[in-house]
Amino acid sequence: MAEFEPVLLANIHKPDSHTLSVYRAAGGYAAIKKVLSTMSPVDTVELVKASNLRGRGGAGFPCGLKWSFLPKDAPTVYMCVNADESEPATFNNRILMELDPHQVLEGIMIGCYATRAQTAYIYVRCEYPTAYKRLHQAIQECYGAGLLGQNINGSGFNLDIYLHRGAAAYICGEETGLIESLEGKRAWPRIKPPFPAIEGAFRKPTVVNNIETLANVPHIVNRGADWFKSMGVPSTNPKDPGSYGPKLYCISGHVNTPCCVELPLGVTCRELIERHGGGVWKGRKGKMAIPGGMSMGLLTEKEFDTPLDFAGPGKVGCLGLGTAAVTVMDETVSIVDYLNNACRFFAHESCGQCTPCREGTSWSSRLMTRILSGKGRLKDLEILQSISQSIGIMPGTTICGLADGAAWPLKNALGKFRGELEEYIKKTNPGGYQQEEPAMALVELAHH
Amino acid sequence: MTTTTAQPILTPQMRAEIEAYFPRYPTKQAVTLPALHIINEHLRCVPEGAIPELAKMLELSPAQVYDTLSFYGYFKSKPCGKVRAWVCRSISCSLRGGEEVLEALSEKLGVAPGETSGDGKVTLEFGECLGLCDFAPAMLANDTVYKNLSVEQAGDVAAQLKKQADAK
Numbered sequence: 001m002a003e004f005e006p007v008l009l010a011n012i013h014k015p016d017s018h019t020l021s022v023y024r025a026a027g028g029y030a031a032i033k034k035v036l037s038t039m040s041p042v043d044t045v046e047l048v049k050a051s052n053l054r055g056r057g058g059a060g061f062p063c064g065l066k067w068s069f070l071p072k073d074a075p076t077v078y079m080c081v082n083a084d085e086s087e088p089a090t091f092n093n094r095i096l097m098e099l100d101p102h103q104v105l106e107g108i109m110i111g112c113y114a115t116r117a118q119t120a121y122i123y124v125r126c127e128y129p130t131a132y133k134r135l136h137q138a139i140q141e142c143y144g145a146g147l148l149g150q151n152i153n154g155s156g157f158n159l160d161i162y163l164h165r166g167a168a169a170y171i172c173g174e175e176t177g178l179i180e181s182l183e184g185k186r187a188w189p190r191i192k193p194p195f196p197a198i199e200g201a202f203r204k205p206t207v208v209n210n211i212e213t214l215a216n217v218p219h220i221v222n223r224g225a226d227w228f229k230s231m232g233v234p235s236t237n238p239k240d241p242g243s244y245g246p247k248l249y250c251i252s253g254h255v256n257t258p259c260c261v262e263l264p265l266g267v268t269c270r271e272l273i274e275r276h277g278g279g280v281w282k283g284r285k286g287k288m289a290i291p292g293g294m295s296m297g298l299l300t301e302k303e304f305d306t307p308l309d310f311a312g313p314g315k316v317g318c319l320g321l322g323t324a325a326v327t328v329m330d331e332t333v334s335i336v337d338y339l340n341n342a343c344r345f346f347a348h349e350s351c352g353q354c355t356p357c358r359e360g361t362s363w364s365s366r367l368m369t370r371i372l373s374g375k376g377r378l379k380d381l382e383i384l385q386s387i388s389q390s391i392g393i394m395p396g397t398t399i400c401g402l403a404d405g406a407a408w409p410l411k412n413a414l415g416k417f418r419g420e421l422e423e424y425i426k427k428t429n430p431g432g433y434q435q436e437e438p439a440m441a442l443v444e445l446a447h448h
Numbered sequence: 449m450t451t452t453t454a455q456p457i458l459t460p461q462m463r464a465e466i467e468a469y470f471p472r473y474p475t476k477q478a479v480t481l482p483a484l485h486i487i488n489e490h491l492r493c494v495p496e497g498a499i500p501e502l503a504k505m506l507e508l509s510p511a512q513v514y515d516t517l518s519f520y521g522y523f524k525s526k527p528c529g530k531v532r533a534w535v536c537r538s539i540s541c542s543l544r545g546g547e548e549v550l551e552a553l554s555e556k557l558g559v560a561p562g563e564t565s566g567d568g569k570v571t572l573e574f575g576e577c578l579g580l581c582d583f584a585p586a587m588l589a590n591d592t593v594y595k596n597l598s599v600e601q602a603g604d605v606a607a608q609l610k611k612q613a614d615a616k
Contacts, residue, residue, distance in 0.1 A: 088538040088577040126485070126522065127534070127578050129591040162472045165485055167520035170576065184480030184506075186519035202474045252540035252581035259582055294539060325581075327540050341539050345576055351519075 006262040007219050007246050008212070012099035018134045020141040023102035029147060031218035032109045036155040039221075041072075044114035048217060050225035052241045056092075056248075057082055057173070057210030058293065058322050059401075060310045062241050063217075069197035070115045070205050078201040079112050079120040080182060080208045084166050084173040086125055087293035088345060090325040092248035093211040095260050097124070097131035100215075101138035107214030109147070109159060110221060115207045118158050123178050125166045135163055170349035174400045175208040176200075177351065188353040189400035212248055232265035233309040243309035243321075250325035251277040254284070254333070266312070270304035272326055284330040288417075292322025294342055295405025297412035317415060319408040335417040336424050339409060340368040346406035357403035360391035364410060370439075371421075374428035379436045381421055385414050457498040458505075462490055466505060476506045480516050484523050492527040529564040530613035533589040534575030535597075541577075545598065546585035550574055552602035553587075557609070569613035570606075590616075 011017045011026050023029070035044055049064030070077055081104075085093040096104055108120050124132050139161050142148040150158045169187055171177040176190035179201045200206020220228050228245045235242030243265040249272055252258040256278030263276075269289055273279065280286045289299045291308060297318040299306060306312045310321050329338060347365035352358045364387055367380045388411045391397055392404035413421065426433045458466075466483040473479060483502055487494050494517060503510040517523050535541075535550040550561060550572075557565050557572055564571040580586035583595035589609055597605060 085579055086577060089540045089581050090577070091579040091581050094579045125579075127575065127588060129588075130593075133591075160472075165481065167481060167484070167522040168575075169520055169522075181481065182478060183475065184477035184516055185512075186516055202478075250581060252584060253543045258540070258584060290539065327543070327581075329543060333543065337542075338539070341537075341542050345538060348576060 004246075004263055008096065008103070008215050008248060009100075009260075009262045011103070012095065017099050018101050018138065020102060020138065020145060023100070027222070028102055028218075029106055031221035032106050032113075032147070033153060035110050035113055035221055036153050036157055041114050041116055044110060044221075047225055048114065048220060051220045051228040052225075052235070052244045053213065053216055053220060053228065054241055054243070054310060055210055056212035056216075056323075058087065058295070058320075060321060063209065063213055066197065066209075067111070067115050067207060069195070070207055071198070072116070074116070074205045076204045077115055077117040078204055078206045079108065079115060079117040080175070080178055080196075080201055080206055081108055081120060081122040081214065082173060082175065082178055082208055082210045083122050083124040083128070083131070084178060085128075085211070085323075086170040086173050086349075087295060087323045087325065089252050089290060089327040090250055090293050090323040091252075092250055092260050092323070092325070094128055094131055095248070096211055096215050097128065098134050101131075101134045102142075103215050103218065104135070104211055105138055105142060105147075105161065107217040108161060109152075110217045111207065111209055111214055112159050113157055117207065118160065120159065120161045121164045121182055121201070122161065123164050123166060123172065123182060125172070126168055132163060132165065139163070169351070171351040171400075171402060174402065177400065178208065179206065186351070188351055189402075191399055216245060233307065233311070236311075240311065243311065247308075247324055249276070249308065250323070251328070252325070253289075253327040254281050254286070254330040255279065255328050256281050266307045266309040268305050268307050269299055269326055272308070273304065273328055277326075277328065280328060280330050282330070284332065286328055287331045287333055288329050288335075288338070290325070290327040291318050292320065293325045293405075294327075294345060295401075295408060296320055296322040297408035298338075298416060300416050317412060319404065334424065335413055335420045336368070336372055339413045339421075340365075340372050342409035342413075343368045343406070346402070350402060350406070354398040354400075354403070356391045356397040357406065360387045360403065361406045363387065364406070371425060371428075375432065375439075376425040376429055377433055377435050377439065378422060378425060380425070381414060381418070384410050388414065456501060457491075457495055458487070458501045459490070462486055463505065466502075477508055477512070479506055480508075480513060481520075484517055484520075488523055492530070492532075493525055494523045496525055527564075527568075529569050529571035530616045531569060531589050531609050532571045532573065533587055533609055534573050534578060535561075535587045536576070536578045536580065536585060537574045538577035540581035541585040544584045548599050549585050549587070549597045549602065552599045553606055556602045556606035565610075567610075570609045 053063045054060045172187045177187035181187040196206040232244040247265045261276045291313040303316045343365040346361040350361040388407040469479045469482045500510045503513045587594040
């Protein structure tokens, strides 16, 4: 197989890759020019629809279809760009924003033209100061070059792009949480419907897209939907939109060379580790891996051959492809430590709006603290199991999917590593592991 | 919340910076987060007394501003150190020793996570995934990224943080 030529990361190794002149020298802003001079908004939506580009932020919703939901006659439409990348182990959007911000801006421009939005807000997490600065400079350059503002390129199209900084809350990555936060409120996700396409930011029709999703758009305009569909894993039935195009995979944890690499959708976890992550570190064996950010659950070593496309991880019991951020854990890692870290994260980041999530994540974390400290009981595993089955959109108990993401590490750890969990509890609490009476919870040992 | 304010907390400069955000949004409430960031940058915290002043600017009740502010753990009511250092404790950093680095830095600086050193220079905190997993374990100190940390470097890193504070 010929070596894949990066598309999204084609420019990042050039000196000053974040500047307008370097972006332009590589053919940048040809796509928006083409769109403005030869395509209608409907044409643009149809092109992206035909490419089957699916959202890269985690849910995998078809981008063109999402754009087509926006009313065509609304006087005001907003675009919110989700740059609140906070899913543990995910940093692909940071790389795009820091090293090729103009590619991102061109995608935003085309998306706004297609959806008739005249204002875009990029919601950037405050932990990304360099990305924020680079985007800020790039936006200034665009205004200077007549690529933003009124009547862009004499086309009659107007667009303003503003940066909006987050304040360290994971829930702002949920699209309606992001909208609430943008409006100046606590980031409590909204009950849907209405979906943002009908009633979003400031009660106006709103499209919310991820950074990487939008970065794909100029390339689809330049090279066509067929080019995009020449990569990846084809659709298997008419209801499946397939897994097409290039994808940024993050590889971190116990590998020799943690990195972000661009590949056609569908690479296996094992190939990522061996070919791109430099193999498991310290000459050790892999034990397990997170397939696409913490929320997606866990692959065992035997499942490393799972293709990381939109359908792959689900076939081995994971929640999905998520952000395609792989975290590798070697044979020395205890499942208890992994699960404690996962539960602590979700307890810290639950927004508190829905009781099952607030209480479920918090009690999971406390139970894991108790198990970790050698006071666990087998009964605790039953309680964890019951929590994992009762919190989330899927059981219908919460407004957003944060709780599903909190449930999945529990489900997969209990399903795939139950023996190790039981063994740990028996070994560390030989006198009490069989107790079933209510027991004192331990607050977290680490700082919460 | 204090009702008698001899000296306003928001300076004319802060007010001007906040007002510059108004044309960007269809509501003044949307300026809440930008305004909190502006106040925080000037004062390294958002004092309680600033809330009614900001609420007035944004045509909100102080309770609305406080509701938003208190949701985001980012804004503190007492000043942080000149350098605010976040050591990542999420999975990719934790697997490569992030929590041990936090502990070692905590010892070298003589503060528990969440506290500020006695000289007011450094606030040490844990962070949830900072998106620096390719440099794990990592730390973000103001706008500076510290990459591939180790427990052995903790003494040097603590000294660098103090130097960073002095340069500010």
